[in-house]
Amino acid sequence: MATDFINAFRRLQTHERGRALQDLTAELSTYEWRALHAATSSRTFQFDVIGSLPVELVAQIFCLLDPATPYRLQSVSKRWRDTLRSLHVLKASLNQWYQGTVNLQDAEYALCKKKARDIHAFRTGKPSRIYKIIPKYDSDESLLPSNPIYDFKLVGSSLIWHHVFHRDVTPSRSACVLDLDTWHLRVLGGEAREQIMNVFASSEIVVLTTYANVCYVHELRGKQGCKKFRVPNRNFLKNVSCRGRTVACVACVDYHASVYIWEYDSQRGRSFEIRHELGNIFLNPQRHDSYILAPLVQPETQTIIIFTGASRSPTPCQGPRDFEFRRYTYRGECISTHRARLPDFDGALGFERPAINDFVPVDYKESIFAIYMHYYDIAQGEMSLLLRFNEEENDLSVWQGPKYQGKQGSWWDSLAWWRDTCYGDRWDHEAEQRDMIAQMGTSDTKRYVPVVWDTKDFRRALVWEKLNSPIVMNEKYIVRNTVLHFYILCFGDDNEGQWPTKSGTLFDMWELEVAVVQNTVAKMVEKVYVTYNQVHKLCQEAADQILNEFQPNLMIAIGGGGYVPARILRYVTSKSHFNASETKNPSTNNLLSSFLKKPNSPNIPIQAIGLSLYEQLGSGPDSEVETPGTKVTRTQWLDLSSLEMANLIGKNVLIVDEVDDTRTTLEYAVRELEKDVETAVKKLGREGEKTNFSIFVLHNKDKAKKGQLPQEILKGRYSAARTVGDVWINYPWEATDIDEHDRLSREQESKQ
Numbered sequence: 001m002a003t004d005f006i007n008a009f010r011r012l013q014t015h016e017r018g019r020a021l022q023d024l025t026a027e028l029s030t031y032e033w034r035a036l037h038a039a040t041s042s043r044t045f046q047f048d049v050i051g052s053l054p055v056e057l058v059a060q061i062f063c064l065l066d067p068a069t070p071y072r073l074q075s076v077s078k079r080w081r082d083t084l085r086s087l088h089v090l091k092a093s094l095n096q097w098y099q100g101t102v103n104l105q106d107a108e109y110a111l112c113k114k115k116a117r118d119i120h121a122f123r124t125g126k127p128s129r130i131y132k133i134i135p136k137y138d139s140d141e142s143l144l145p146s147n148p149i150y151d152f153k154l155v156g157s158s159l160i161w162h163h164v165f166h167r168d169v170t171p172s173r174s175a176c177v178l179d180l181d182t183w184h185l186r187v188l189g190g191e192a193r194e195q196i197m198n199v200f201a202s203s204e205i206v207v208l209t210t211y212a213n214v215c216y217v218h219e220l221r222g223k224q225g226c227k228k229f230r231v232p233n234r235n236f237l238k239n240v241s242c243r244g245r246t247v248a249c250v251a252c253v254d255y256h257a258s259v260y261i262w263e264y265d266s267q268r269g270r271s272f273e274i275r276h277e278l279g280n281i282f283l284n285p286q287r288h289d290s291y292i293l294a295p296l297v298q299p300e301t302q303t304i305i306i307f308t309g310a311s312r313s314p315t316p317c318q319g320p321r322d323f324e325f326r327r328y329t330y331r332g333e334c335i336s337t338h339r340a341r342l343p344d345f346d347g348a349l350g351f352e353r354p355a356i357n358d359f360v361p362v363d364y365k366e367s368i369f370a371i372y373m374h375y376y377d378i379a380q381g382e383m384s385l386l387l388r389f390n391e392e393e394n395d396l397s398v399w400q401g402p403k404y405q406g407k408q409g410s411w412w413d414s415l416a417w418w419r420d421t422c423y424g425d426r427w428d429h430e431a432e433q434r435d436m437i438a439q440m441g442t443s444d445t446k447r448y449v450p451v452v453w454d455t456k457d458f459r460r461a462l463v464w465e466k467l468n469s470p471i472v473m474n475e476k477y478i479v480r481n482t483v484l485h486f487y488i489l490c491f492g493d494d495n496e497g498q499w500p501t502k503s504g505t506l507f508d509m510w511e512l513e514v515a516v517v518q519n520t521v522a523k524m525v526e527k528v529y530v531t532y533n534q535v536h537k538l539c540q541e542a543a544d545q546i547l548n549e550f551q552p553n554l555m556i557a558i559g560g561g562g563y564v565p566a567r568i569l570r571y572v573t574s575k576s577h578f579n580a581s582e583t584k585n586p587s588t589n590n591l592l593s594s595f596l597k598k599p600n601s602p603n604i605p606i607q608a609i610g611l612s613l614y615e616q617l618g619s620g621p622d623s624e625v626e627t628p629g630t631k632v633t634r635t636q637w638l639d640l641s642s643l644e645m646a647n648l649i650g651k652n653v654l655i656v657d658e659v660d661d662t663r664t665t666l667e668y669a670v671r672e673l674e675k676d677v678e679t680a681v682k683k684l685g686r687e688g689e690k691t692n693f694s695i696f697v698l699h700n701k702d703k704a705k706k707g708q709l710p711q712e713i714l715k716g717r718y719s720a721a722r723t724v725g726d727v728w729i730n731y732p733w734e735a736t737d738i739d740e741h742d743r744l745s746r747e748q749e750s751k752q
Contacts, residue, residue, distance in 0.1 A: 031679055031682060031683055034679055035683070038639060048077075048079065050079075050080055050083060050084075051077065051079035051080060051083065055083060055086050055088050055089060056088070058083055058084075058086075058089055059086075059088050059089045059092035059093070060092070062084075062089055062092065062093045063092050063093055063095075063096040064096075065093070066119070066120060066123060067093045067094055067096075067097050067115070067116040067119045067120065068116045068117060068119065068120035069093075070084040070085075070089055070090055070093060070116075071084070071113060071116060071117075075612065076612075085109065085736075087107070087108075087109065087112065090109070090112040090113075090116070091104045091107065091112060093116070094107075094112060094115055094116065094119075097119055097419070098364055099363060099364045099365045101364040101365065102364075114492075114493070118475070118476075118491055118492035118493075119475065121491050121492070122418075122421060122475050122476075122491045123420075123421045123442060124439065125423075125438075125439025125449045125451050126491075127451065127478070127489040127490055127491050128490055128491060128492060128493070128494075129488075129489070129490035129494075129499055129514070129515075130451075130452060130487065130488070130489055130490075130514075130515035131487065131488040131490075131500065131512060131513065131514060131515070132452075132485060132486075132487055132512075132513040132515060133485060133486050133487075133488065133506065133510045133511070133512055133513075134484075134485040134510055134511040134512075134513070135149070135484075135485065135509070135510050136509065136510065136511075149161050149162075149163060149481060149483070149486070151199075151481070152472050152479050152481050152486070153199065153200070153201040153472065154472040154473065154474060154477060154479055155201050155202065155203055155220065156203065156474070157179055157180045157181040157476065157477065158177050158178070158179055158180070158201070158220055158221075159177070159178040159180055159477070159479060159488075160175065160176070160177050160178075160199060160201045160206060161175065161176055161199065162174065162175040162176065162196050162198075162199045162208075172195070172196050173189055173190070173193045173194065173195055173196060174187050174188060174189040174193075174196070175187070175188045175189070175196060175199045175206065175208055176188075177206065177220070180476075180477050180488065180490070181495070181496050181498070182496050182498045183498050183499065183500060184498075185507050188206060188208060188216075188218050188226075189208070189216070190208060190210055190212075190214065190216045190226075190228070191216070191226070191228070192212070194210035194211060194212040194214060195210060195211045195212075196208050196209070196210055196211075197209045197210060197211055197234075197237055198237070198240070200240050200241070200242045200247075201220065201242065202220075202242045202243050202244055202245075203220070203244065203366070204219065204220055204221075204222075204244055204245050204264075205217050205218065205219060205220055205242060205244075205245055205247075205264055206218045206219075206220055207240065207242050207247055209237040209240060211234070213230055213231050213232070213233060213234060213236075213237070214228055214229075214230050215228060215229050215230070215231065215237075215240075215247065215249075215262075216228045217229075217247060217262075217264055219264075227264060227267055229247075229262045229267070229269060231249055231251075231260060232251075233251065235251035235252065235253060236249040236250070236251040236258070236260060237249065238250075238251070238252075239251070239252070239293050239294060239295060240295075241294075241295040241296055241297050241304075241358075241359070242297070243296075243297045243298070243299055243366075244299045244300075245263060245264040245265055245299070246261065246262070246263050246264070246297050246299040247261070247262045247263075247264070247297075248260070248261045248262075248295045248297040248304055249262075249295075250293045250295045250306065252293055255275065255276045256273045256274060256275050256276055257273065257274040257276075257293055257306075258271060258272075258273050259271060259272050259273070259274065259295070259304065259306070259328070259332070261297065261304065261330055263299075270330050270331075272328070272330070272331060272332025273332065274306070274328075274332070293306055293307065293308050294306070294307040294308075294358045294359070294371075295307075296359050296369070296389075296391075298391075302329065302330045303327055303328060303329055303330070303335070304327070304328050304330070305325055305326070305327050305328075305391075306325060306326055306327075306328065307323075307324075307325040307358075308324060308325070323339070323340040323341075323342055323396060324337070324338070324339050324340075325337075325338050325340075325396065326338070327394075336394070338394045338396070340395070340396035340397065342387075342396075342397075342398060358371055358372070359371060359389065360372075360416075360470075360472070362416075362417045362418055362419065363418075363419055364419075366391075367390065367391045367392050368388065368389070368390055368391070369388070369389045369391065370386060370387070370388060370389075370399065370416065370417055371386070371387040371388075371389055371396075372385075372386060372470055373385040373386070373387055385398065386398070386399045386415055387399060399415075399417070414470055414471050414480070415440075415470070415471070416470055416471035416472065416473050416478075418473050418474050418475055419475070420442045420443040420444070421439075421441075421442050422439075422440040422441055422442065422443075423437060423438065423439055423440060423451075423471055423473060423478055424437075424438060424440050424471060425437060425438050425480075426438070426448070434453060434454060435450040435452070435453045436452040436453055436454050436480050436482065436487055437450075437451045437452040437471065437478060437480045437487060437489065438450045438451060439451060451489065452480070452487050452489070452515075454482075475491065476490065476491050476492055477489065477490060477491070478491075500512055500514060501514065502514060527727065527728050527729075527730055528724070528727045528728070528729045528730065528748065529730045529741055529742075529744045529745035529748055530698075530699075530729060530730065530731055530732065530745065531732055531741070531742055531745050532564075532732045534745075535564060535565060535568060535698060535731070535732070536568055538565075538698050538721035538722065539565055539568040539569050539698075539721070541721060542696060542719055542721045543569065545719055546569070546654065546694075546696055546719060549716070549717075550652060550654055550694040550696075550717055550719070551652050552604060552651075552652045552653065552654035552694065553604065553651040553652050553653070554604060554605050554606075554607065554647065554648065554651050554652075554653050554654070555569070555570070555604055555605070555606045555607070555653070555654045555655075555656055556606075556607050556608070556609060556653055556654070556655050556656070556669075556673070557606055557607070557608050557609075557656045557657075558609055558610075558611055558655065558656065558657040558665065558666075558669055559608055559609065559610040559611070559635070559636060560610070560733070561657055561658030561659065561731060561733075562655075562656040562657040562658055563608065563733075564658075564731075564733055565656050565657075565658060565696070565698055566606050566656040567606070569656065569696075570603060570604060570606060605647075607638060607647075608636060609634075609636055609637050609638060609669065610634065610635035610636030610637070611632050611633065611634060611635065611665050611668060611669060612632070612633040612635055613632050613633070613662075613664055613665050632664060632665055632668040637672075638673075638676065645676055645677065645679075645680040646680055646684060648673070648676075648677050648680070648691055649677060649680060649681055649684070649686050649689050649691055650686065650689030650690065650691060651691055651692075652692045652694065653673070653691060653692065653693050653694070654694050654695075654696055655669055655670065655673075655693060655694065655695045655696070656695075656696050656697075657669075657695075657696075657697050658697065658698050658699070658729075658731055659697055659698065659699045659700075659701065659729055660695075660697045660699070660700040660701065660705075660720060661701050661703075662703075662705060662706040662707060663705035663706060663707030663708070663709065664706050664707040665707070666695060666697075666707060666709060667707030667708055667709060668707070670693055670695075670709060670710070670713065673693065674691075674693065677691050692717065693713060693717065694713065694717035694718070694719070695709070695713060695717065695718045695719065696719045696720075696721075697719075697720050697721070698720070698721050698722065699720065699721070699722050699723075699724050699729055700720035700722070700723045700724070701723075701724060701725070701726055701727070702723055702724065702725055702726070703725075703726045730744075
């Protein structure tokens with residue numbers, strides 16, 4: 001009958017064969033489905049792309065992923081591990097992130113891994129330190145600090161600010177530069193202690209504009225001292241830009257705009273004018289007071305880009321908006337004009353004022369800038385907008401990302417980017433607590449994970465809606481200012497060893513609170529190095545109990561950690577390793593050929609299954625330690641359609657693995673093997689034969705277990721050669737340098 005069925009199927013046309021297969025599968029029982037799956041899965045086409053490609057192409061693939069990905073995926077297979085440990089792959093991934101600005105030529109594996117770990121922590125919102133800094137108040141009833149800070153600049157590790165004028169508070173005569181690497185505070189000022197209007201900063205200089213129309217320029221880290229230049233009037237100080245070692249000031253006066261450019265090293269100043277004429281960047285040549293010009297100086301090409309935006313206006317203006325900017329040489333020659341079409345919104349668009357650094361670099365090359373704009377919405381009032389300017393492409397657009405979906409912006413939201421990673425906050429106006437800093441995903445991954453939040457108090461309740469200073473950040477530090485206090489998030493390690501560790505008074509100016517950070521692997525993990533000799537002896541010690549109590553007929557080794565213990569349990573390396581006197585002991589003679597072999601009995605067969613659970617890279621200080629995953633992945637299993645599963649029926653089966661950590665893998669193995677044996681029993685009609693499973697591991701960790709084993713196994717059929725604490729065990733088959741591994745083991749033993 002089976003032959004007739006096959007012949008009839010062969011005579012069918014292609015479309016009829018497909019329909020027949022569909023009808024046939026509808027008639028299959030559960031057990032027949034499993035048998036069909038086992039038969040078809042063995043013919044599935046699988047190809048290891050990463051393992052087969054040249055390392056140069058693998059490097060190009062991983063350039064597109066998180067720099068931590070090569071380390072996380074080393075656990076896939078030995079071939080992947082060898083390929084992804086290549087410095088060519090690791091450096092290519094890091095170079096992509098750093099945009100070629102960091103010299104990695106002499107970097108070793110450990111340094112590359114540390115940098116990748118730090119980047120991963122930044123991109124996933126896992127700071128290593130969090131500080132809350134609270135300014136002093138004149139009295140307990142004061143609503144604002146004695147010297148409030150409204151604007152921060154963050155340049156590398158330098159946090160820069162000055163205390164602005166507020167009501168009866170004396171205007172500041174100095175600016176502060178706090179090095180967040182060393183926590184060294186530097187105070188800058190003018191020669192005559194003039195009152196400071198504003199502070200601007202680049203990667204090399206700090207500019208103090210004063211009410212005396214004098215600009216003082218300090219090196220950010222150098223020791224050349226302070227230099228200065230004077231501008232004709234205060235209008236020049238409304239629109240200031242600095243970049244590298246160059247400062248640009250733009251004044252919009254009657255019938256023209258005047259541009260002044262000053263260089264720190266030569267102390268040379270140059271100027272040119274832009275007339276208020278039709279065809280220039282001015283929409284109305286008769287007026288100048290409705291324009292705020294924003295300069296972006298380009299020292300390398302000795303050019304400057306001038307942006308213009310209408311000042312704040314309560315009159316709504318609907319429809320798409322053309323935003324114009326032009327590029328000029330230092331001589332005043334206009335060499336290009338660009339126009340950006342912004343999306344529909346109500347209100348007049350303008351730059352944020354009082355003046356801040358309008359163009360905030362958000363990458364290492366300083367070619368991408370974030371621009372904070374504002375506009376007036378007739379329904380909602382003041383609103384904010386974040387623009388993205390690509391200097392290399394002269395492209396200006398609304399920043400699309402995790403936050404800007406639908407409504408383009410909100411006066412109540414703070415948002416900042418570094419590379420492809422976004423931090424900010426959301427507030428619904430009604431909540432009693434507010435997220436101060438949240439990780440909001442990347443350019444291709446949307447998420448919202450609060451990192452810092454705060455509740456209202458009597459001061460904050462009155463200014464709750466004004467706590468919206470933009471976050472300033474880079475890869476290593478994030479700073480959020482709320483006027484009443486500010487937060488600093490630190491990523492990576494304290495390389496200088498000078499980060500504060502205790503709460504207390506800071507510089508006699510603030511109170512410092514050090515927050516407790518809960519990271520995935522925040523504590524240092526003790527490492528234990530186990531040698532092959534030690535594994536051999538552990539198996540030998542456990543052999544008598546296994547042989548006498550479990551009496552196994554078959555072993556199943558869980559790969560890859562269970563393979564070596566299973567083979568050692570079965571065989572001793574060589575009889576010649578024992579002296580003649582040992583052969584007089586009958587019990588030793590049994591061990592010579594097999595730890596678990598009885599006299600005149602065949603060797604115990606070993607079958608293998610492959611399960612993977614450790615798939616996550618640790619992000620804490622002990623970065624080489626993997627953290628257990630939550631999902632068990634089959635990489636190899638017994639074939640239900642062959643004799644492998646039938647051989648388990650009625651046997652005493654010993655499952656062998658190297659470690660019982662969370663017990664998730666062992667639970668999965670026992671559950672699935674019992675299920676498959678039950679299926680085979682019913683299929684073969686062998687219901688009267690009982691299969692018993694036992695477990696042997698080299699090490700059992702004394703910790704809370706996520707997985708559960710049947711009580712009949714735990715009470716009488718579970719054996720661990722050693723029970724240890726929650727330590728990370730390094731087995732010899734995982735070592736890339738076995739000599740170094742053995743040395744660390746000997747060093748560890750000498751300390752005990």
